[in-house]
Amino acid sequence: MKYDYTSIEKKWQKRWDELEAFKTGTDYSKPKYFTLVEFPYPSGQGLHIGHPRPYTAMDIVSRKKRMQGYNVLFPMGWDAFGLPTENYAIKNKIQPSIVTERNVARFKQQLKMMGFSFDWSREINTTDPNYVKWTQWIFLQLFKHGLAYKKEMAVNFCTSCKCVLANEEVVNGVCERCGSEVVHKVKSQWMLKITEYADRLIDDLEGLDFIERVKTQEINWIGRSHGAEVKFNTTEGDVITVYTTRPDTLFGATYMVIAPEYALIEKWKNVLNNYDEIIAYKEAAAKKSDFERTELVKEKTGVMLDGIKAINPVNGKEIPIFVSDYVLATYGTGAIMAVPAHDTRDWDFAKAFNLPIIEVVAGGNVQEEAYTDVATGIMCNSDFLNGLEVAEAKEKIIEWLTEKGIGEKKTNFKLRDWVFSRQRYWGEPVPLVYCEHCGKWIPIPEDQLPVTLPEVEHYEPTDTGESPLAHCDGWVNTTCPVCGGPAKRETDTMPNWAGSSWYFLRYCDPTNNEALASSEALDYWMPVDWYNGGMEHVTLHLLYSRFWAKFLYDIGVIKCKEPYLKRTAHGMILGENGEKMSKSRGNVINPDDIVRDYGADSLRLYEMFIGDFEKSAPWSQASIKGCKRFLERIAGLTEMLTDKVNPSLEASLHKTIKKVTLDIDDMKFNTAIAAMMSFVNEVYEAGSLTKAQLEALVGLLCPFAPHLAEEIWETLGNTTLLSLAKWPEYDESKTVDNEVEIAIQINGKLKGTMKLAINTPREDAIAIAKQDPRIAALIEGKTIVKEIAVPNKIVNIVVR
RNA sequence: GCGGGUAUGGUGGAAUUGGCAGACACGUUGGAUUUAGGAUCCAAUGGGCAACCGUGCAGGUUCAAGUCCUGUUACCCGCACCA
Numbered sequence: 001m002k003y004d005y006t007s008i009e010k011k012w013q014k015r016w017d018e019l020e021a022f023k024t025g026t027d028y029s030k031p032k033y034f035t036l037v038e039f040p041y042p043s044g045q046g047l048h049i050g051h052p053r054p055y056t057a058m059d060i061v062s063r064k065k066r067m068q069g070y071n072v073l074f075p076m077g078w079d080a081f082g083l084p085t086e087n088y089a090i091k092n093k094i095q096p097s098i099v100t101e102r103n104v105a106r107f108k109q110q111l112k113m114m115g116f117s118f119d120w121s122r123e124i125n126t127t128d129p130n131y132v133k134w135t136q137w138i139f140l141q142l143f144k145h146g147l148a149y150k151k152e153m154a155v156n157f158c159t160s161c162k163c164v165l166a167n168e169e170v171v172n173g174v175c176e177r178c179g180s181e182v183v184h185k186v187k188s189q190w191m192l193k194i195t196e197y198a199d200r201l202i203d204d205l206e207g208l209d210f211i212e213r214v215k216t217q218e219i220n221w222i223g224r225s226h227g228a229e230v231k232f233n234t235t236e237g238d239v240i241t242v243y244t245t246r247p248d249t250l251f252g253a254t255y256m257v258i259a260p261e262y263a264l265i266e267k268w269k270n271v272l273n274n275y276d277e278i279i280a281y282k283e284a285a286a287k288k289s290d291f292e293r294t295e296l297v298k299e300k301t302g303v304m305l306d307g308i309k310a311i312n313p314v315n316g317k318e319i320p321i322f323v324s325d326y327v328l329a330t331y332g333t334g335a336i337m338a339v340p341a342h343d344t345r346d347w348d349f350a351k352a353f354n355l356p357i358i359e360v361v362a363g364g365n366v367q368e369e370a371y372t373d374v375a376t377g378i379m380c381n382s383d384f385l386n387g388l389e390v391a392e393a394k395e396k397i398i399e400w401l402t403e404k405g406i407g408e409k410k411t412n413f414k415l416r417d418w419v420f421s422r423q424r425y426w427g428e429p430v431p432l433v434y435c436e437h438c439g440k441w442i443p444i445p446e447d448q449l450p451v452t453l454p455e456v457e458h459y460e461p462t463d464t465g466e467s468p469l470a471h472c473d474g475w476v477n478t479t480c481p482v483c484g485g486p487a488k489r490e491t492d493t494m495p496n497w498a499g500s501s502w503y504f505l506r507y508c509d510p511t512n513n514e515a516l517a518s519s520e521a522l523d524y525w526m527p528v529d530w531y532n533g534g535m536e537h538v539t540l541h542l543l544y545s546r547f548w549a550k551f552l553y554d555i556g557v558i559k560c561k562e563p564y565l566k567r568t569a570h571g572m573i574l575g576e577n578g579e580k581m582s583k584s585r586g587n588v589i590n591p592d593d594i595v596r597d598y599g600a601d602s603l604r605l606y607e608m609f610i611g612d613f614e615k616s617a618p619w620s621q622a623s624i625k626g627c628k629r630f631l632e633r634i635a636g637l638t639e640m641l642t643d644k645v646n647p648s649l650e651a652s653l654h655k656t657i658k659k660v661t662l663d664i665d666d667m668k669f670n671t672a673i674a675a676m677m678s679f680v681n682e683v684y685e686a687g688s689l690t691k692a693q694l695e696a697l698v699g700l701l702c703p704f705a706p707h708l709a710e711e712i713w714e715t716l717g718n719t720t721l722l723s724l725a726k727w728p729e730y731d732e733s734k735t736v737d738n739e740v741e742i743a744i745q746i747n748g749k750l751k752g753t754m755k756l757a758i759n760t761p762r763e764d765a766i767a768i769a770k771q772d773p774r775i776a777a778l779i780e781g782k783t784i785v786k787e788i789a790v791p792n793k794i795v796n797i798v799v800r
Numbered sequence: 801g802c803g804g805g806u807a808u809g810g811u812g813g814a815a816u817u818g819g820c821a822g823a824c825a826c827g828u829u830g831g832a833u834u835u836a837g838g839a840u841c842c843a844a845u846g847g848g849c850a851a852c853c854g855u856g857c858a859g860g861u862u863c864a865a866g867u868c869c870u871g872u873u874a875c876c877c878g879c880a881c882c883a
Contacts, residue, residue, distance in 0.1 A: 172880090213804055217878060220803060225882075244883060257883090300881085326881045336883045344801080345881055414882050535877075609825075611813055615806085616876085623812065626825045632840095671814065674824035681824090743820040748864040749852095750820055788863055794819045798863050 001715055003635040005599030009707040013115060021721055022066075022074070022117040028524045030071040035062045036504055036564075038533040038541070039077045039124075041496075042103035043084055047110040049581070049589040049619065054532050054570045056604045056704075057613055057669060059116045061530060063703035064664050066117070067727035073525055074117060075507040077124035078104050082496040083161060083177060086426035090459050096426040100127055110591060114600050115706050117723065122510045126499030127426075131506065133450035134516040135498050136431040138548065140443045141555055143432070147193040148420065150441065155419055157185040162461035164189060166419045166495065168221075168540045184286070187465060190430060190492060192418040194547045198222050199411075200561075201546060209566040211614070214538050221539040223414025228398050230337065230407040232256060232310045235318070236271055238264055240310060243332030243412055246342060246374075247401065248393035251382040252360035253337040254350070256310045256321045257302065259329035260285040273306040278323055285325040300326055300349040312337075313406045314383070314397075324349065332412055341366035361390060418544065420495060423467040425459040427493030435480035435487040442482050451489070467491040500541050501548040504528055504563060522558050531564040542567070568667060571616035573607070578618045589619050601705035602628040608669035608704060630673075631708055633680050634701065638715055642688035649686050650734060652679055653693050657730035660700045669704075676700060691716055699728040744769045745796040746778050762789040769795040 016022065037058045040051060062074035080100045089096040104125065111118070124131055142148040156165040160180030164187060169176045194201075202222050205215050227245035234240060240256065258265070260282040269275050281303045302324030309318040326345055327336050340350030340357045347370035350357055357366050362380045364371025371377065379385040384400075385393045401407030421430070429451045431444040444451055454475040459468050469475065469491040480487035502516065508525040509517035533542070549563035574580060575587025582588065594603045605627040611617040656679040663672035679697065683689045689697075695716060702709035702722050713722035737758060742765060744752045752774050756765060766787050769775055775797070782799035789795045 213878085216804060220879060223879090223882065227883080242883080246883080324881095326883095328882065331882045338883085343883065345883075348881090412882075414879090539878085609812090617812070620812065620826070623826050629840095630825085670812095671824080674814075677824055741820080745820085745864075748819095748862090753820065786863055788819090790819060794864085796819080796863055 001635045001638040001712065003632045003708065005601060005631075005707070006596075008711045009113070009115060009595075009600050012707045012710045013112060015710075016115075016117075016721075016723070019721065020121070021723055022119050023121055024073050024075075024119045025071040027071060028520070031069070032073065032524060032529075033062075033065040033070040034073045034504075034525050034528045034530075035065070036074075036507075036528045036531040037076075038537065039079050039500070039503060040107060041079050041082055041084075042100065042107045044088055044099070044103055046103075046106050047591050049591050049594070050573045052114055052591060052603060053573055053607045053613075054534075055111070055114070055116055056607055057570065057667065058530070058532050059604075060608070060664055060669060060703040063117055063706065063723060064661075064727060066723070067699070067702070067725060069726075073122075073507065074119060075122045075124075075510075076111065076116070076118040076120070077122075077503060077507070078107070078126065079496065079500050079503070080104065080125055080127040081427045081494075081499055083163075083424065083426070086424060086459055089426070095455065096459065097127065100125075113595055114591075114604065117706070122507055124503060124506050124510050126428075126503065129450045129452050130511075130513070131499065132428050132452070134506065135428050135494065135502070136444075136449050136451060137446060137516065138502060138552070139428075139494065139498070140431060140446065140449075142192060142551060143441075143443055145551075145555065147196065147551065149191055149193070150188055151191050152186060152188045153191075154184045154186050155189055156182045157187070157465065158182055161424075162463070162465065163423050164419055164421060164465075166497075166540075167416050168418075168543075169495075185465065187421075189419050190421040190490075192420045192547075194418045194544070195413060195415055197547050197550050198224065198413045198415050200550060201415075201543065204550075204562055208562055208564070210564075211568055213535070214542070214567055214569060217535075217538045218543060221415065221543065225412050227410055227412065228401065228407050229333065229410045230313065230401060232313060232337065234311065234321070235309045236268060238267070240264070240321075240335050241333045242335045242337045243410060244337055246339065246394075247397045247407065248379065248382075248385065248390050249339040249342050249360050250312070250314050250337070250397060251385070252339040252341050252358045253312050253319065254340060254356045254358055255319050255338045257324050257327045257336050257338055257346075257349070258321060259327045259334040260323055260325055261329035262323070262334050265323070268305070268308060271307045274303065278303050278305065281323055288325075300324065300345070300352045302326075302349065302353070304353075313401075313404075320355075322349075322353070330416065331414070340370065342371055344370045344372065346370070360385075418547075420498075421492035422495050423461055423465055423491075424493055425453065425456065425468045427496065428498055429453060429469070430490040430492055430494060432490045433478055433480060433487040434490065435483060435485060437483050437485040438480060441490070442480055442487065445481050448481075467493060469493070497541060497544050501545045502552070504531075504545075505549075505552070505558065516557070519557075526558055527560040527562060528564045530566045530568070532568045532570060535569045538569075569614060571612070571614055573610070574616055574618040576619050576621065581619075589621075594624065598624055598628050599631075599707075601631055601708050605631065605673060605705050609673045611670060613667045613669055627673075630677055630680065631705055633684065634697070635708065635712065637680070637683060637689065637694055637697070638712060640683065640688045641691055641694065643690065644688070645690055645693075646686050646688070649682060649689060649693065651737065652682050653696060654730040654734040657696060657700060657728045658732075658735050661727070661730070664703070673704065676704075696728040698722060699725065740792045742769075742792065743794045744772060744775055745794060746775065747798055748796060751775060751778060759791060762791065765789045765791070765795050766797070769797070 035058045037054050062072050066072045085096050085099050089099050156170045158165055158175040158180055160178050170182050173182060175182055202219055202224055225245050227243060228247040229241050229243050232240045302322040305321040308321060310321050312319055338346040340346040341359045342361055358381060359366045360382045361371060361377035363377045374390045377390050379388045379393045398409050431451045432441045435442050454472050456472050461468060476489050478487055478489055505517050509521035512518055552558050553561050575585060577587055579585055602624055606624040609627055656675050659675040660672045698709040698712045706723060710722045739755050740758050741753050742756050743750055752772050754768060766789050779799055784797060785800050786798040
């Protein structure tokens with residue numbers, strides 16, 4: 001058979017469409033399998049060569065599960081709100097909705113040309129009003145449960161996007177998206193209380209089948225730490241509360257530090273002899289951008305409060321108080337007790353300001369460097385804690401503090417609440433109005449959702465940091481749903497993470513108008529069985545969507561505590577030069593070109609064969625040829641049919657079926673393909689194979705290269721789809737050889753091999769090995785010290 | 801600095817519990833076929849004439865180490881003054 005990939009691929013894509021081959025079944029009595037890939041942002045650039053890697057992988061899993069009899073849900077949609085579209089719209093004066101529509105059409109055509117078995121009848125789009133309706137509905141539930149609140153606060157503001165960013169969107173002090181400088185601005189923002197779920201977001205990871213690096217990254221981002229809050233009195237009578245993970249070192253606290261933004265500073269204006277100096281320091285700190293702050297991380301600066309001292313509660317000693325920007329206003333209480341002997345940062349600061357360093361945990365040389373080891377140290381210079389180990393001291397001091405009412409156990413998190421407002425146009429409007437008469441934010445009644453975006457002339461963000469919607473008077477001015485008086489709509493929109501935080505639920509029942517999905521569908525399909533996506537979303541999308549799912553669980557919408565049972569991550573496809581693919585590097589590969597020159601099946605196969613699925617790998621134009629060659633060789637098998645069963649080929653086939661079946665579940669797609677290649681090589685050596693053997697082979701090939709597999713299947717006289725046929729099964733007894741090759745070693749070095757019947761006893765194997773002429777010669781005249789034999793593997797004779 | 805990961809031929813990468821290192825491909829070389837180019841097929845392909853030597857580097861454990869232990873280097877990713 002000639003391998004005309006272009007016509008074969010067109011033919012089968014059309015056939016699958018016509019037959020609705022991959023439409024998800026609604027028979028809820030069947031076992032289900034929900035495979036999920038991250039839906040793309042339909043950018044103007046079109047599909048990236050990296051997209052097909054995870055999509056093909058999960059297509060393989062889905063196709064195999066389908067052939068194994070599962071009711072499979074493998075959907076696709078568009079995460080279509082976002083800044084690039086809006087920026088394109090501004091530049092070219094086209095409505096964002098039209099740009100989106102155009103990009104979606106292109107993406108869809110490109111995904112279809114890859115032959116993915118998505119159920120297109122369940123396609124969703126986050127910008128669709130019927131979808132926005134339910135994103136807004138979830139927001140309103142969060143609002144009604146007190147988890148969405150508006151707060152005046154210092155936020156990350158991108159100077160280029162003119163938009164606030166969540167902490168998760170600031171990378172190395174610059175904007176994650178455009179790389180521009182991020183500064184702090186005080187603004188009133190909608191916030192989501194993700195911190196209320198911090199403990200559960202860590203604890204519920206246990207028992208989930210997530211790859212380890214995803215778990216640790218989430219845990220580190222949430223950053224839970226256990227310690228205590230301790231109250232320090234001051235000479236002014238005001239109390240400063242500090243958070244510390246090392247209450248055991250309280251006797252070593254020789255000074256305190258408060259953040260520049262600490263509120264009490266204002267109150268002490270008249271007591272402080274150097275108030276002006278302190279305010280100057282505060283203002284200088286405020287001016288620093290995030291980027292400058294991270295750059296200047298080494299140098300410790302600060303100003304001592306002249307006129308006020310704090311009192312260490314354990315020994316009554318007066319200690320100085322400093323203002324320094326190495327203490328963050330947003331973590332803990334914004335104030336710390338400094339123990340230079342046992343904290344590196346405090347030590348640096350104490351050296352710079354010549355402050356006393358008192359050792360309270362023995363074991364290091366605290367004049368040379370801070371001693372931070374908590375595992376081996378013994379307490380000293382600490383009165384009633386002396387002689388205790390650090391862990392014991394911690395417990396005892398917390399007990400003591402609690403008894404005296406000056407401290408208590410406390411857990412803290414690095415995770416902050418989620419800044420949920422964006423001052424841009426192309427996002428979901430926040431469905432609230434502000435009513436002066438009622439004096440508060442009023443939710444839009446649920447039956448009036450969705451609140452849709454008005455058509456406007458200009459999408460540009462304003463220099464004042466207000467949303468472009470603010471200029472749209474006709475839209476902003478409305479009536480209050482409660483009192484009927486005049487009210488103003490919220491003009492901020494939601495971040496693009498909103499729509500993706502629940503999209504997997506919509507796939508379960510994508511056209512429902514009564515609910516985000518019917519509970520029947522949700523109960524059947526959820527949780528997602530296998531979700532594959534990029535590492536870059538671990539602290540963003542993955543965390544956010546787990547938070548929303550937990551909330552929806554709490555209010556009874558879904559019945560699972562966690563949305564995803566299994567999470568894996570793929571490696572990137574790099575440019576041919578080993579660098580990340582980018583326009584500026586000029587190493588971008590266009591999938592359209594590859595499909596034209598090699599076919600979608602070759603591209604699919606190559607992206608799976610390129611290497612370990614979890615690792616990044618450079619693209620190689622030369623290597624894809626090998627995959628095409630392999631497919632051509634498979635096409636050639638149709639001319640090699642025989643009626644005679646070759647037993648050794650039959651054994652190889654069953655081994656191959658076993659290997660491919662197991663490898664797919666283990667995400668070892670590259671070795672699965674290698675196994676099929678080996679088998680095909682063997683067939684060429686043998687010269688022929690039976691129809692049944694070829695049918696089994698194309699069954700295995702079907703998830704990887706479905707077009708060619710279907711074509712051969714049809715050529716063999718089958719009238720039903722291979723994609724819906726039964727997955728090939730292997731006979732375990734046929735996968736075991738009755739003869740094995742065994743290595744013979746002398747002193748651990750390979751000296752020969754021998755063929756033995758399987759499970760030949762140890763003694764026999766050793767005896768046969770010794771008869772080998774080469775081995776016999778090597779043993780000749782030596783003393784045998786030891787003889788080791790591992791059945792079916794190796795014989796090792798140790799001689800002297 | 802902290803956390804996670806990686807290191808194997810000219811290249812991408814294989815190697816159950818420690819048990820024949822380099823599967824499978826790419827590339828290269830030689831040959832066949834072809835008017836030519838391309839494509840295809842066959843053969844060889846870690847190094848060394850050889851004994852042997854070879855999995856970033858240095859040690860160790862073991863009959864046996866890519867795999868386990870100790871130390872070390874380089875690179876990648878994440879976090880980054882989180883008290």
